[in-house]
Amino acid sequence: MPPSSPFLQAADIQALMRAEHGDPFAVLGPHETADGLEVRALMPGARQVAVVHSRTGWPLSILARHEGSDLFSGLVPAAEARMGYSFQVDWETGHASRLEDPYRFPFVLGETDVWLLAEGTHLRPWERLGAHLREIDGVKGVAFAVWAPNARRVSVVGDFNNWDGRRHMMRLRRECGVWEIFAPHVATGDSYEFEILSARGEVLRKADPFAFSSQLRPGTACVVAPLPAPVPMPAGRAEANAHGAPISVYEVHLGSWRRKHHGQEWLDYRELADTLVPYVRDMGFTHIELLPITEHPFDGSWGYQPIGLYAPTSRFGTPGDFRHFVEAAHAAGLGVILDWVPAHFPTDAHGLGNFDGTALYEYADPREGFHNDWQTLIFNYARTEVRNYLVGNALYWLERYGVDGLRVDAVASMLYRDYSRKAGEWVPNAQGGRENLEAIDFLRRMNRVVGVERPGAVTIAEESTSFPGVTRPPEDGGLGFHYKWNMGWMNDTLAYAGTDPVYRKHHHQQITFGLMYAHSENFVLPLSHDEVVHGKGSMIGRMPGDEWQKFAGLRNLYGYLWAYPGKKLLFMGGEFAQYAEWNADRGLDWHLLEHAGHQGVRRLVRDLNNVYQHFPALHELDHEGAGFEWLVHDDVAQSVFAFVRRARDGGVVVVVCNFTPVPRHDYRLGVPVAGSYREVINTDGVVYGGSGVGNGVVESSPVGWHGKSDSIVISVPPLATLMWVVA
Structure with missing residues (x-):
């Protein structure tokens, strides 16, 4: 005994x-x-x-x-x-x-960590929470720590203890609500989860919110992996993200860009590094934007319902493989932007919902904490620990994988408590208003931390309302984003482009209205995945008319996009006029490039990117009124528009767009300076599949027109955009 x-x-x-x-x-x-x-x-x-x-x-x-x-x-x-x-x-x-x-080893968390975690000000909570390879007193193992303040008991379970919750029951650090234990013998590659006994006696099996790696669905366990080493931000990468830089983004869903084995299997991160990266570079884009690659249980969510915010999805390989992909992109001179989802998370039993038996990460009241549209849970931005979790996650991807920016999804849903809710279905804020003041505070803090801790990285808001100051600094009352998607421009432009040309004169303001606010924020012009799904068809499928007009209309749309003030974003497949609506379950229709029309569109996009980068007037003053001047905005009858783009040194690009299938010959156009003008882009060029109406080089004459002392006489091709520079 x-x-x-x-x-x-x-x-x-x-x-x-x-x-x-x-x-x-x-x-x-x-x-x-x-x-x-x-x-x-x-x-x-x-x-x-x-x-x-x-x-x-x-x-x-x-x-x-x-x-x-x-x-x-x-x-x-x-x-x-x-x-x-x-x-x-x-x-x-x-x-x-x-x-x-495991019960002979000391505390895992230091007193400073406990203090900062309790306060919600730990800049890098991922350095302490989660699963960390450690050596204590000469013994190798893993230090586990998880926030679950309302649990009666928490254990880490895994292959190393036969998933028995009695073997590694954890210690509660009451000051911060974190449970911890050092588990000897646990090593890289071991699977684990947290077993939580709630206050009500429920036994819950939860994935680690800070897991660096996870099993592929339908597995739900996390995988012990090393914390990625920090990645410095080279000066060149920071310069490539600047407001005056040319930024042309190729948006990609990794699972459906290309596939192998007759379309049955995904390419992995390393195969994508060898194929996607050189393709994007050859096409002249400056950045790759990835639909969310954080771990998610359902393929059909495209990553927008994440569970493992700190883990690159195992669908395409290991965290090390993803890091290799980012390094390959940087070696090719490309920036990497991740779609990031701090707005909501799914209700899967192993996820963040009801984490310790209570509404820990989400608002308890479903009028605040449940998205009816998406059937997901909304983060409780009022909790310091939740804000800390999300702010830390933003910094993690920028510091530990070296990504260049985060495109923040569904910002509008975060800003407003009545987002997609009827009267009586939402809870006003403390001041009686509709704004989510806690979410606004979170976004400001996140952007402030990124700006201080990772200067040169950028954050981009997908924000579809007229919320003021999205790209103004927090100290000036703004949210602090570097860029905002211009959803108004996108909606108006696609509506106009989808209208039969004979009726476009009745919708002229859809083109001109955007310039009323084009410089109110730092805008990105998105033709994204959202515009080619859910019955919307493809980009070329939106164009009216016969096949020739569809291709010409698409080329015209792209010429107009690349000439308009704002950074550029195009979803994969759009660059070669993918016919079918995007389907995430199969690869793009690359066989279309056997046809000249599709080859022509792709060649045009490549040339647009190259011209866009070569001439500062097309990008340097994107966000300043001095970078744009209308020449023709009132030619309603002919649906012709013309404008000037300017650089800081006075360099100009003159742009003419004809949105009808009728060529306009002997069209007199005022020009900003006298001289010879050379076409650098003509979307109607034969090489692109057009009719070949063009001008080459034309000389200006001292004939006043459009408010200018000099003018040129040109032929404006049908459904085409021309760009001119002074020869």
Whole structure:
């Protein structure tokens, strides 16, 4: 019979056996008693447990089993045990193993970490929470820590303990609500989850919110992986993200760009590094934007319902493979932007919802915490710990993978409490208004932290309302984003482009109206994945007319996009006029490039990118009124528009757009300076599949027109955009 101890009660033993003990460190491990140093171990399935010296293996004691339990205890020589001890376990299965005692190791979290986590100001919570490879007292293992303040008990379970919640019950650091334990022998590649006993007695199995790697669905476990090393931000990468830089983004869903094995399998991150990266570079784009690559359970969400915000999805490989992809992009001179989703998360049982048996990460009231449109949960931005989790996550991708920017999804849904809700279905803020003040505070803090800790990186808001100051600094009352998607421009432009040319004169303002606010924010002009799904068809499918007019209309749309003030974004497939609506379950229709019309569109996009980067007038003053001037905005009858783009040094590009299928010959156009004008882009060029109406080089004459002292006379091709520079 093992020695009695005032610290070891029958209730403790029963609580341990039922995995209900909330303070296992108070019972298990080494403890001073009146009789000496007593070691206690809970070993379900053990036949005998001996204590041996860690270094020499010499036996120190054979522990006795407490009757009717799997608890073993016994006195050990104090001096030898304090130098380090292990367990020699003989199992009922007949095999034996040498184990370290997780309950003999000290705290995982330092006092400063506890303070900052409790305060919600830990800039890098991922350096402490989650699963971290550690070596303590010469023993290798993993330090686990998870925030679950309302749980009665938390255990880490995995292959290393037969998924038995009694084997690694964790210690609660009450000051910050974090449970922790150092688990010896656990190593890279081991699967794990957290088993949580809620206050109501529910046993929950949860994925680690800070997991660096995860199993591929339908698996739900996390995978121990090293914390990626920091990646410096080279000056060139920061310059490539600047407001005056040419930014042309190729938006990609990795699972459907290309596929292998007859379309049945995805390319992995390394294969994408070898194929996607050189393709994007050859096409002249400056950045790749990836639909969310954070771990998600459902393929059909395209990543927009994430569960593992700190883990690159295992669909395409390991975290190391993803890092290789980013490095390959940077080596090719490309920036990498990730779509990032801090607006909501799915209700899957192993996810963040009801994490410790309470609404921990989400608002408790469904009028605040549930998205009816998406059937997802909304982050509780009022909790400092939740804001800290999300702000830390933004910094994590920028610092630890070296990505260049984050495009923040569904910002409008975060800003307004009544987003997509009827009267009576939402809760006003503390001031009685509709704005989500906590979410606004979170976004400002996130952008402020990114600006200070990762200068040169950018954040981009997908924000579809007229919320003021999205790209103004927080200190000036703004949200602090670097760029905002121009959803108004996109909607108006696509509506106009989809209108039969004969009726476009009645919709002239859809083109001109955008210039009323074009410089109110730092805009990105998006033709994104959202515009080619859910029955909207493809880009070329939106164009009216016969096949020739469809191709000409699409080329015209792209010429207009690349000439208009704002950074550019085009979803994959659009660059070669994909006919079919995007389907995430199959690859793009690359065979279309066997046809000249599709080849022509792709060549045009490449040339547009090259011209856009070569002439500062097309990008340098994107966000300043001085960079744009109308020449023709009132030619309603002919649906012709003309404008000037300017650079800081006075350089100009003159742009003419004809949105009808009728060529306009002998069209006199005022020009900003006298001289010879050379076409650098003509979307009607034969090489692009057009009719070949063009001008080459024309000389201006001193004939006043459109408010200018000089003018040129040109032929404006049908459904085409021309760009001119002074020769």
